[in-house]
Amino acid sequence: xxxxxxxxxxxxxxxxxxxxxxxxxxxxxxxxxxxxxxxxxxxxxxxxxxxxxxxxxxxxxxxxxxxxxxxxxxxxxxxxxxxxxxxxxxxxxxxxxxxxxxxxxxxxxxxxxxxxxxxxxxxxxxxxxxxxxxxxxxxxxxxxxxxxxxxxxxxxxxxxxxxxxxxxxxxxxxxxxxxxxxxxxxxxxxxxxxxxxxxxxxxxxxxxxxxxxxxxxxxxxxxxxxxxxxxxxxxxxxxxxxxxxxxxxxxxxxxxxxxxxxxxxxxxxxxxxxxxxxxxxxxxxxxxxxxxxxxxxxxxxxxxxxxxxxxxxxxxxxxxxxxxxxxxxxxxxxxxxxxxxxxxxxxxxxxxxxxxxxxxxxxxxxxxxxxxxxxxxxxxxxxxxxxxxxxxxxxxxxxxxxxxxxxxxxxxxxxxxxxxxxxxxxxxxxxxxxxxxxxxxxxxxxxxxxxxxxxxxxxxxxxxxxxxxxxxxxxxxxxxx
Numbered sequence: 480x481x482x483x484x485x486x487x488x489x490x491x492x493x494x495x496x497x498x499x500x501x502x503x504x505x506x507x508x509x510x511x512x513x514x515x516x517x518x519x520x521x522x523x524x525x526x527x528x529x530x531x532x533x534x535x536x537x538x539x540x541x542x543x544x545x546x547x548x549x550x551x552x553x554x555x556x557x558x559x560x561x562x563x564x565x566x567x568x569x570x571x572x573x574x575x576x577x578x579x580x581x582x583x584x585x586x587x588x589x590x591x592x593x594x595x596x597x598x599x600x601x602x603x604x605x606x607x608x609x610x611x612x613x614x615x616x617x618x619x620x621x622x623x624x625x626x627x628x629x630x631x632x633x634x635x636x637x638x639x640x641x642x643x644x645x646x647x648x649x650x651x652x653x654x655x656x657x658x659x660x661x662x663x664x665x666x667x668x669x670x671x672x673x674x675x676x677x678x679x680x681x682x683x684x685x686x687x688x689x690x691x692x693x694x695x696x697x698x699x700x701x702x703x704x705x706x707x708x709x710x711x712x713x714x715x716x717x718x719x720x721x722x723x724x725x726x727x728x729x730x731x732x733x734x735x736x737x738x739x740x741x742x743x744x745x746x747x748x749x750x751x752x753x754x755x756x757x758x759x760x761x762x763x764x765x766x767x768x769x770x771x772x773x774x775x776x777x778x779x780x781x782x783x784x785x786x787x788x789x790x791x792x793x794x795x796x797x798x799x800x801x802x803x804x805x806x807x808x809x810x811x812x813x814x815x816x817x818x819x820x821x822x823x824x825x826x827x828x829x830x831x832x833x834x835x836x837x838x839x840x841x842x843x844x845x846x847x848x849x850x851x852x853x854x855x856x857x858x859x860x861x862x863x864x865x866x867x868x869x870x871x872x873x874x875x876x877x878x879x880x881x882x883x884x885x886x887x888x889x890x891x892x893x894x895x896x897x898x899x900x901x902x903x904x905x906x907x908x909x910x911x912x913x914x915x916x917x918x919x920x921x922x923x924x925x926x927x928x929x930x931x932x933x934x935x936x937x938x939x940x941x942x943x944x945x946x947x948x949x950x951x952x953x954x955x956x957x958x959x960x
Contacts, residue, residue: 807836
């Protein structure tokens, strides 16, 4: 039977304060600053609304990372925090010398809340050590004229109550507080709404942008200047499933071409971009060379998925200086079977010393195309993950590929397509043949080098939407049960 440890003196003090809120609130100015973190955490978790308001207004440290305590959005507690900031703004006298400078509403771990009482060493008391640790967390926050409010925004056309509350509050106080958004995800919002949000949250602070839209090219062009203001963008995910309205039957008209050019030109303004992900960006057809040519920094990640790539686009991959330090290349759903594959080989040769993940799923490559890539693939010795699902490879070329992977010593996950020999003339998979050939190929690779997580998979079944997968045995799609 386990013996429960008695509560610490600090814990008992906090419990006493929360039982007598009125007395506690009147004496916050005299409380040691070192008690505030644990006391606030207990008050916030216990939903002591009025106490939380007063603690925010009296906060003795430069930063209050309250977002780390809001794992589940709660309108009531968010409103209490915002009311506390308002109280701070309206007070002419602050009893403590240190003023709140940063309110961090991001839902992310913060070391501040892990600081525990009772830590000590031979040179200082527990209280002094704890206070030093608290201040060390905040040393980077310089004195500010206005309180800085940091958020991550995930917004769509149907806002949740707490999102509406925060945005309305921010709009009303943009003149007295400094609002900063570091990560922004947008789903199906009109450009005019985003424009109003970015009037409050300075675009230059955005480091990650995820954009899911149904805009026309004209709307995309209206957004372009705000996109270009995100000069510190490090990661961009663009999925503009816009409604293309061409002005003539022969393709893109002058107006559409100007819209595309305006949007592409913004890429030259990013000083920190490392990860560029584009999904179904068909409006960039034949313009990928311009996008990559505008980039000012080398990319770590390039993801171009489910995109109708042209030969001109593919050619640009091997020529772009911004891609020569790639760690992650994702071309899922980019059909390559009718194209000259040599530019991709050229890119793989140039990134052989850095590339860690390679996803060529759904590229519909043929034996001859894979054969052309083999000399480059054999030198990609830093690969940890590869995916070749849904390509049209035969048993001989798969065995040839495996012979070229002898130096893939870091590989952890490798996924290969079921060989063509598994299918009949009607493209129906033979389960027995699939299991037999997958086992044979797995044995072949095991002789060449050690494997960790290897699988073979058929194309997706048109009936149930699943694959048959061979991984330590055969797992069939639902249609076979």
